[in-house]
Amino acid sequence: MELWFNEKQTEAFGISVRVKETLVTEKTEYQDLAIVDTYEFGRMLTLDGMVMTTIKDEFTYHEMMAHPILASHPNPRHVLIVGGGDGGVVREVLKHPKVEKVVHVEIDSKVIEYSKKYLPEIAVGLSDPRVEVIVGDGFMHIHENKNKYDVVMVDSTEPIGPAVPLFERGFFQGIYEALKEDGMFVAQTDNPWFKSDLIRKVNRDIKEIFPITRLYTANVPTYPSGLWAFQIGSKKHDPLAVELDIDFLNKMETKYYSPAIHKACFVLPKFVEELVK
Amino acid sequence: MELWFNEKQTEAFGISVRVKETLVTEKTEYQDLAIVDTYEFGRMLTLDGMVMTTIKDEFTYHEMMAHPILASHPNPRHVLIVGGGDGGVVREVLKHPKVEKVVHVEIDSKVIEYSKKYLPEIAVGLSDPRVEVIVGDGFMHIHENKNKYDVVMVDSTEPIGPAVPLFERGFFQGIYEALKEDGMFVAQTDNPWFKSDLIRKVNRDIKEIFPITRLYTANVPTYPSGLWAFQIGSKKHDPLAVELDIDFLNKMETKYYSPAIHKACFVLPKFVEELVK
Known part of the structure; x- marks a missing residue:
């Protein structure tokens, strides 16, 4: 018997991945x-x-969520990660020695539990002493904390189910207030081929709140279209204008990100540029 | 009834596209x-x-095959395109006013015939007076012409069936000889995620023949992994060192390529960089 996992990435486009073995299937409280x-x-x-x-491909998403923004902030001591219970972004954040504390808020404890058990290469950072894992609602956490974080990362699922509030204007306003005076945040905002409206909307919302906004992309082969968008909102530091610590970044162990990629990832194909004009 | 087209992009990974209507299915002489x-x-x-x-997505592949190399050659008067019977690359090449003549060699006349009939937006350039369409073997054409072309583009299928000889070292040597003394060529070389060996091999072959080699990528959502690789071999002009005609390129109508993308597309993710070191 051949077993295939099928995902309809849109109503009329899908991917299929041949499965060797099913390790977990569970209906959790959330998904x-x-x-x-x-x-x-x-x-x-x-x-x-x-x-x-x-x-196989987790490194591109996790590196590209963590490094462009951390390399752009001169002193990212206190980092909040909303979502991303698999721990991949945490692992990448911990590569930056200036990071003193990571607060990781994941709504679904089962994602953490099973990632630790079955994806230890990804979840490895979750047990680091600098990391505080909170099982809870990222939306609430943002609204309960003011002027606290240097960097906020939103590693959400697509805006379906528990992630819906994480794409609303009020959430981005909350992030603005949860950030210190030179804080920055990044969120994944899906892909420009099938979700152009979402990218436009989030970009518009963030432009109204943050003085500096930047969109960049990375290639993730298992995500729809292979071209993934990330949106940065920043109070002070511009990822395209800051002086990068090239020596450190060149030494950092990565498989996708590099100082050259840092510059290049913000250069958008014309049809993507149009979405954020 | 729902009709879906399925392509196994690898033995264990595939895409599915929902089909409205089947317009042509034919076993031609070649495929x-x-x-x-x-x-x-x-x-x-x-x-x-x-x-x-x-x-929907043809513009990225066709623009990114044609423009990085044409923008890098100071005087690309005489262009050869091998393959690409749909005419998409021809259409893009004709946007460059310095191009006086395009020789287009496609082995399968049926690709041309049906593209003209069913994909007129793509095939539009095939009837331009600057274009000479030859139904024939690109491999033979290369070996029969010496010191003739400014630019050669290889728009082949994957190295299966009729395209196999187009990935051999002898073909690249033939291209070197078919080019003028400052000639350049570009070939699509599949994707770095599933075809790393092919990219390594072609890059090695071309490095042995051409003094300047460059790899770049573009996002094509319907191609495996969404990250497509293009390999340039050049006798004299370096796409990263030439001075671009920014005014012209900014005015050229494109949806993916821009002078900024020209620079950025050569910046490779670290794991891709490793393949061509």
């Missing part, structure tokens, strides 16, 4: 969670039938 | 050809079951 072992990508985490991460 | 109308991508050409181009 359908599955971890399967696949032939092409190794172990793979899915939520509500959508690929979240795989062992 | 299985189909053109279908799809919900997500509009009309779509497939050869031997692999997506070649779609109305």
Whole structure:
């Protein structure tokens, strides 16, 4: 028997991944969670039938969520990560020695539990002493904390189910207030081919709140279209104008990000540039 | 009834595209050809079951095959295109006023015929007076012409079926000889995620023949992994060192390529950089 996982990335476009073994399928309090072992990508985490991460390609998303913004902030001591219970972004954040404390707020404890068990390469950072893991609502956490964080990262699922509030204007306003006076935040905002309206909306919202906004992209082969968008909002530091610590960044162990990629990832194909004009 | 086109992009990874209507399916002398109308991508050409181009995303591949190299050559008067019978690359090449003549060698006349009929937006350039269409073998054409072309573009299918010889060292040597003393060529070389060996091999071959080699990438959502690689071999002009005609390039109508993308597309993710070190 051949077992294939199918994800409809849009109503009329999908991907199929051949499965070796099903490790977990569970209906948690928030979503359908599955971890399967696949032939092409190794172990793979899915939520509500959508690929979240795989062992083969996880590095691009996690590195590209963490490094462009951390390399742009001169002193990112206190970092908040909302979502991303697999721990991949945490692992990357911890590569920056200036980071003293990471608060990681994930709504679904099962994502953390099963990632630790079945995706230890990704979840490795979750047990680091600098990391405080809070099982709770990121939206609430943002609104309960003012002037606290240097950097906020929103590693959400697509705006379906528990992630819906994380794409609302009020959430971005809350992030602005949770950040210190030179704080910055980044959120994944899906892809320009099938979700151009979402990218436009988030960009517009963030432009109204933050003086500096930047969109950049990275290639994630298991995500729709392979071209993933990340949106930065910043109070003071501009990722395109800051002087990068090239020596440190060149030494940092990565497989996708580099100081040259830092500059290049903000250069958008013309049709993407149009979305954020 | 729901009709879906499925392509196994690797043995264990595939895409599915929902089909509205089947326009052509034909076993030509060289390959299985189909053109279908799809919900997500509009009309779509497939050869031997692999997506070649779609109305929605064709611009990225065609622009990114044509413009980085033409913008890098000071006087690309005489251009040869091998393959690409749909005419998309021809259309883009004709945007450069310095191009006086395009020789287009496609092995399968049926690709040309059906593209003209069903994909007129793409095939539009094929009837331009500057274009000479030759139905024939690109491999032979290269070996029969010496010191003739300023620019050669290889718009082949994957190295399966009729395209196999187009990835061999002898073909690249032939291109070197078919080029004038400051000639340049570009070939698509598949993707770094699933075809790293091919990219390594082609890059090694071309490095042995041409003094200047450059790899760049572009996002094509209907191609495996969404990250597509293009390899340049050049006798004299370096796409990263030439002075671009920014005024002209800014005015040129494109949806993906821009002078800024020209610089950025050569910046490779670290794991891709490793393949061509």
